[in-house]
């Protein structure tokens with residue numbers, strides 16, 4: 001490691017002041033600390049968000065589940081409210097990484113980081129969630145902008161995420177066994193008026209699939225997925241899987257998610 005300062009504010013206002021001044025937010029450190037150790041990032045000033053109670057917690061607000069940015073994956077997975085109103089999200093959180101990652105990793109850190117193989121971005125996008133920051137509200141469709149890129153401006157802090165409660169939803173992840181991230185994961189959400197499908201692990205960041213959404217909006221069945229064309233050119237290949245294999249997994253995982261959502 002190398003020298004850096006660490007501030008531990010107790011209020012969002014103090015954290016805002018520090019990040020606006022150029023300091024970098026630290027959540028559970030599951031990505032950031034590892035990136036610093038590898039010298040991929042060298043922030044001079046860190047702001048630990050862990051002492052700000054207002055950034056933690058889960059509320060069910062009418063037709064939405066609102067989750068604070070500093071809520072850990074373990075807390076989402078174990079929440080009776082999330083299990084009741086959004087079981088697909090609880091099960092997604094339960095399948096993230098290992099026990100340590102779930103104990104330290106946070107909703108806000110995962111969504112801000114926008115790793116192309118992370119699980120939460122697919123839930124945020126498929127459910128049409130809203131990312132709430134210290135400055136504004138950002139619709140999921142405008143938030144994710146490609147590989148590790150989001151609509152967040154420098155110093156902008158995610159405070160919570162609002163998830164509309166769907167009629168049916170499920171996440172099916174084909175796990176990359178070494179990292180435990182998604183080799184390919186598909187989140188399907190039936191909103192009542194239509195179906196949204198978000199794919200993670202495909203290459204350039206989470207994305208929706210218009211063909212799958214159209215087919216599943218007509219018939220929310222695994223059979224409806226069979227006739228949808230999935231173009232391997234839309235996906236990336238690497239040492240873990242070719243683009244063609246990922247395209248194949250899109251269908252398989254979508255069918256698995258629909259089956260799960262239909263119970």
Ligand SMILES: Cc1cc2nc3c(=O)[nH]c(=O)nc-3n(C[C@H](O)[C@H](O)[C@H](O)COP(=O)(O)OP(=O)(O)OC[C@H]3O[C@@H](n4cnc5c(N)ncnc54)[C@H](O)[C@@H]3O)c2cc1C
Nearest residue numbers: 027028029030031032097105106108109112118119158180
């Ligand atoms: C071994 C391992 C396995 C994993 N497996 C999975 C998996 O299966 N699925 C999956 O989805 N993820 C997985 N992860 C990622 C993990 O879930 C964490 O959520 C992710 O690493 C981010 O960590 P963090 O929340 O501690 O954020 P940090 O590492 O502290 O921060 C990450 C980035 O987000 C920024 N940030 C943090 N909080 C905020 C905020 N509130 N507002 C604005 N910016 C913010 C930071 O400045 C930094 O740039 C894995 C990680 C590891 C190490």
